[in-house]
Amino acid sequence: MSWEQEQARLVALLEEIISDNEDNVAVESDASLDEDFIQESDHDSLSEQNILSESEVEEAETEDRQRDDYIGKDKVTKWHKVKGRTAIRTRAHNIITEAPGPKGNAKTCKSPLECFQLFITDDMIAEITSCTNIYIEKISHKYSRQKIATKLMKLK
Incomplete structure (x- = not known):
């Protein structure tokens, strides 16, 4: 998806949220006419829209991981697209101290x-x-x- 398409999608979502909030305010104001006082809130209703459920967070994380890996033909093996760190110390249990061959x-x-x-x-x-x-x-x-x-x- 290009940058322009992504921006257009985000603008459309923002307009939809704003229109939903205006509808909610209109309904609340009609209902509050019968009451003696009007309650106003300082909180931003958009911040509540940005809260993701746990499943949405997990889906986003798996999408990020899938972008970093290739899946093998066996549908189990993962191949990393980016080479791992090479300037790391070899662990002690991976160091061979004996010469190979018959003993x-x-x-x-x-x-x-x-x-x-x-x-x-x-x-x-x-x-x-x-x-x-x-x-x-x-x-x-x-x-x-x-x-x-x-x-x-x-x-x-």
């Missing part, structure tokens, strides 16, 4: 097999092998040849 025994590993052996030990492999052999023995009676049972085990 402990992993530093000495030279091959993928050595890295694998850090996680899977020989005892674990022995346990897996014994459990696999037990399972093959359970299902081998269903097949005429041992070789078929082991092949089926490999497929599963």
Whole structure:
């Protein structure tokens, strides 16, 4: 909205308020003719018109915030139009004090097999092998040849 349009809108609103006040004064003066005295008030009735309800204030604040942000496609993410302050101190919990990379025994590993052996030990492999052999023995009676049972085990 251009400045001229905004000014015209404000003038129209002001004229409407003034005409409403004149109507109210005319009605009050007709009613007060019957009374012995007339009460006059020094307060400005326009100031009462400028008081906004809480919902109107919240709407105005959300409009201001919406002007400062872009809303993402997911309708949740907000992107600020103005870059935040960059000359601020980094918080202590965001400072990394350790060098990145492998630690402990992993530093000495030279091959993928050595890295694998850090996680899977020989005892674990022995346990897996014994459990696999037990399972093959359970299902081998269903097949005429041992070789078929082991092949089926490999497929599963």
